[in-house]
Amino acid sequence: MSEHSPLDLAEGDPFGPHNLPYGVFSTADEPDRRRLGVRIGGHVLDAGAAAHALGSPYAALLDRPSLNPLLAAGRTAWRDVRRALTAWVTVPAHRADIEPLLHPLDAVTLHLPYEVADYVDFYASEHHATNVGRIFRPDGDALTPNWKHLPIGYHGRAGTVVVSGTDVVRPSGQRKAPTDAAPVFGPSVKLDIEAEVGFLVGTPSELGRPVALADFREHVFGLTLLNDWSARDVQAWEYVPLGPFLGKSFQTSVSAWVTPLEALDAARTAPPARDLPLLPYLDDAAEEEPGGFDLRISVEINGELVAEPPFSTMYWTAAQQLAHMTVNGASLRTGDLYGSGTVSGPEVNQRGSLLELTWNGRDAIELAGGKRTFLEDGDEVVLTAWAPGPDGTRVALGEVRGRIVPSA
Amino acid sequence: MSEHSPLDLAEGDPFGPHNLPYGVFSTADEPDRRRLGVRIGGHVLDAGAAAHALGSPYAALLDRPSLNPLLAAGRTAWRDVRRALTAWVTVPAHRADIEPLLHPLDAVTLHLPYEVADYVDFYASEHHATNVGRIFRPDGDALTPNWKHLPIGYHGRAGTVVVSGTDVVRPSGQRKAPTDAAPVFGPSVKLDIEAEVGFLVGTPSELGRPVALADFREHVFGLTLLNDWSARDVQAWEYVPLGPFLGKSFQTSVSAWVTPLEALDAARTAPPARDLPLLPYLDDAAEEEPGGFDLRISVEINGELVAEPPFSTMYWTAAQQLAHMTVNGASLRTGDLYGSGTVSGPEVNQRGSLLELTWNGRDAIELAGGKRTFLEDGDEVVLTAWAPGPDGTRVALGEVRGRIVPSA
CATH class of the missing domain: 2.30.30.230 (Fumarylacetoacetase, N-terminal domain)
Incomplete structure (x- = not known):
């Protein structure tokens, strides 16, 4: 037996035998x-x-x-x-x-370790949704009336989900400032990140048969980090009334590693208290297993830490998202991937998007390489995360890395 | 040679050798x-x-x-x-x-003759969008400000695209009337159809490289009829701010037949005049080939004709939709399917949805089996269509048939 076997890991290695992604x-x-x-x-x-x-x-x-x-x-x-x-x-x-x-x-x-079937993206952080509402609807309620009754989600583009390390070509598209007479076309000037957690479906379900909250573990295989790159200027002009489309569809990056659910048993945690009673198919108060995950995410730009979003603060859980996504009878396929939506905590340094960190460009953040409101060509973004593991260990998720390259 | 060979077709058979789906x-x-x-x-x-x-x-x-x-x-x-x-x-x-x-x-x-990769649905009929706007925003502009600048679209659920003849299980979900204090859960009471044309992508494209208007024929293999079943009550409560989700994702039905583009050469027609100048990537004024298709669609419920939507009235063409869908660098995959959006013409009997035909349930339509505002369990909907073919022939598209069965 070699003294330096790769199997002899340093104590506390977060990719130890308790992890195995x-x-x-x-x-x-x-x-x-x-x-x-x-x-x-x-x-x-x-x-x-x-x-x-x-x-x-x-x-x-x-x-x-x-x-x-x-x-x-x-x-x-x-x-x-x-x-x-x-x-x-x-x-x-x-x-x-x-x-x-x-x-x-x-x-x-x-x-990319799996073939993505359908890709769905949710909007499950109350802090994120509140920040976005305040930025874009300063005179209205921050949350839409449905927000605390159902996990809001939309379908994204499965064919542009790529593995960590793939460059991000800056997308072009239409944008129009409220004061402009007509839209202009060009490379996005508000290219952003969204730090998210993705859930990967293994076991399919039958068309017409909803999946119950309690069946989460029967269908979901594991977790991955996910960066839902977003062109905020494109999104703002296109999204009424049918939601995000080209502002999101150019690329979504996921970790090369899928962490099995079982590796995160010690990270299970109760979601925040619910403000409103939930309809029975979403009501997880009586569930044996807490629906949240205590994942600590870090967002780095060009090697500098810019945010630490805590996944434990997410209002809607992955089990609720799965139940909601299928309650209309929609079937699941092997390879379905759904994202949590941007993870943002209550503190300023816990926000998982530049939109929130810079308040839509109003407050630049300071990096060693210069101020940033949104991403510049050449910027490299890295998401990492860890969670409590068994017996005081840590379980690391695989990183998601992406570098911005100029528009084609 | 048999006198009654299947190859000896009746004169004018719309599935003759000029069609070959x-x-x-x-x-x-x-x-x-x-x-x-x-x-x-x-x-x-x-x-x-x-x-x-x-x-x-x-x-x-x-x-x-x-x-x-x-x-x-x-x-x-x-x-x-x-x-x-x-x-x-x-x-x-x-x-x-x-x-x-x-x-x-x-x-x-x-x-189902192909594996669907991504499914996108557009909103390209000015008459449909205007009707919907008038119904849901009676005090505002019928069309949103972006409508004539870009073909609005969203991603749908590829995994629930099914072949003609598949029953439609009535979806359940949340709905909330504006006067209700909280949402209720149950089977949709506003189950609707959307008569659409689907375009099937064959040749893929590279991530980061937009597809030009003129390259439509290099990528799109053919056409199919499509019924985008819609639960209007679910959709109305869920869709702000991220667009349709469960109101659409339970099922989308397509014809069992894909008509190759070449079979529809004689059906090419100019789209309606554009009211606003288009950005160069969408401007088809100088295109050699007219971007429209003169398809005459029929909608039958329980054997009775309820509408005849003319596809030639669509404001945005399939080539414009393809160019828009990829202008941000999103790649195409073999099997990508995109729907035109509901086809509605200017006349009342040309509307491709019950939402419009009954003005959101206000004006029931009379059928032999009784009045209808939205679909009842047991109702069977059939879409058919034909287009002008070469030398005075007709080219039929395959039908899309679906019967509503009670909620699971």
Whole structure:
């Protein structure tokens, strides 16, 4: 046994055996062979090769170029595979088999690990929605009348969900200031981020049959960080009356890693108290499992920390979002992805968008490289997050990184 | 040669050799074997079997269970395959080979013929948008300020696009009348139709690279009829500020047949005159090919004609919608489907939704089975359409049929 095995992690490594997120990678010598990988510390375990080496019955699910077959296999398989993986990376007897199947992270290319079916984005932070309402409707109520009765959401573009590290081409589009006579066309001048958490559906559901609150764990496989890049000027001009479209559809970036729900059991927390009674299909007061997740997100621009949004402050939970999304009978497919909506906490430095941090450009933030109201070409944004894990550990989510490049 | 060959069509058959729409079918003896079919009159030609029988180089594209490989093959392949099919069903020398490969329509099951990637729905009829504006904002301008500057659209749920003939389970959801103190939950009481035309994308495009107006034919393979079922009560309560969501996402029905663009060359027509100058990326004044389609749609409820919406009156064309949808750099995928939005003409009997036909329930329409404001359980809606074809012929689009069944 090597003294410096990749399996000997530093104490407290947030990608330890209690985490084990899933991704898809390729290596330089076989760039076209995508393989399922599991992150352990700074390495990726070739999950299919490990399954074959150890004679696992899960080889058929793990020796694949995409997470989708595992997603579709359902909760019992998810639990069993996780148990097997935990054993492979922790039981000394497996070490000789496993060590040769570990690739250093910096020696692999990470890909979008699943095929996205439908992509839905919610609007579930009361602080975010209140800030946006105050900015855009200063004379009206900050929240629309429906906001505390249902998790507001809309469908986004699944085909432009990309993996962390993909450059963001600055989108062009129409914009019109209220004082302009007519719209103008050009590259967005208000390119923004939205720090979000994404939930990935594994088990499908039947058309016409709603999914109950309590069935969240039967359908949702895991979590990912998500940056819902937003062109605020395009969005402002287009969005009445049918909602965001081109202001959002150019790109959505997700982490290369999907953290299984089970890794976040210790992060479960009660959502904020509800101000209004909820209709039964959304009422989670009697649910055994608290619906929130205590995730601490960090937003960095060009290496400087600009915000720390706390996911625990989200008014609507992921289980409520799933129940709402299907209450009309809409079916789920394997690979459906839904975003929480921008995560913003009550404090100024907890806001998950530049729109809020700069109050729509009124108050620039100071960075070492200069002031920013919205993103400039060359800026690189990185989202990271961690949550409490078992026994005082931390569970890190994979980062979401994106750099702005000039308009095509 | 049989005197009653299925290839000897009645004069003026709108599914003659000038039409040749594509679908996917299975037969009773092999229900799990889905096959590409081409409709000719009241029969379906097994396209893959025909390609093999005639030694066609297109067998690899046609002997498939889905249209997607043909969609992805691009415009040159689409044209060549269409030429080959035309020869197979018209040249007498092929008749002996082709006749045994024809299945009567009533002996086959038709399936959704393509895998939908992203689904987008537009709002492109000035008459429809004006009616909706007058109904819901009687004191304001009927059209929002952006309406004549850009084709308004939103993303819908791709996973609930179903083939004609699929029952529609009445959706449940929240609704709240303005006079109610709080929302109530239950089956929609304002279930509606939207008669639309859908455009199916074949050739994908690159992320970050807009598609120009003139490149419409390089990317769009063909047309289909589409019924965007809508729960008006759910929609009214949910849609501010992020647009329609559950009011639309429970189901969208499309024809089992995709009519290739080339079959509609004689139906091309100029769109209505534009009231406002358009930004260059949308300005089709100098386009060689007129952007409209002269499609005459019929809406029947329980066998009674209730409306005849004329597609030629649509303000925004499918080419403009494609250019707009990608101008921010959003990429296209094979299988992307976009709907025109409800088709309504200037006359009362040309309105493509019950919302407009009954003025949001104020004026019931008289049917033999009783008055209707919105759809009742058991109602069956059928959309059909035809367009001028070459040499005085008609080109029929495949019907879209759906029956309302009670809430689950």
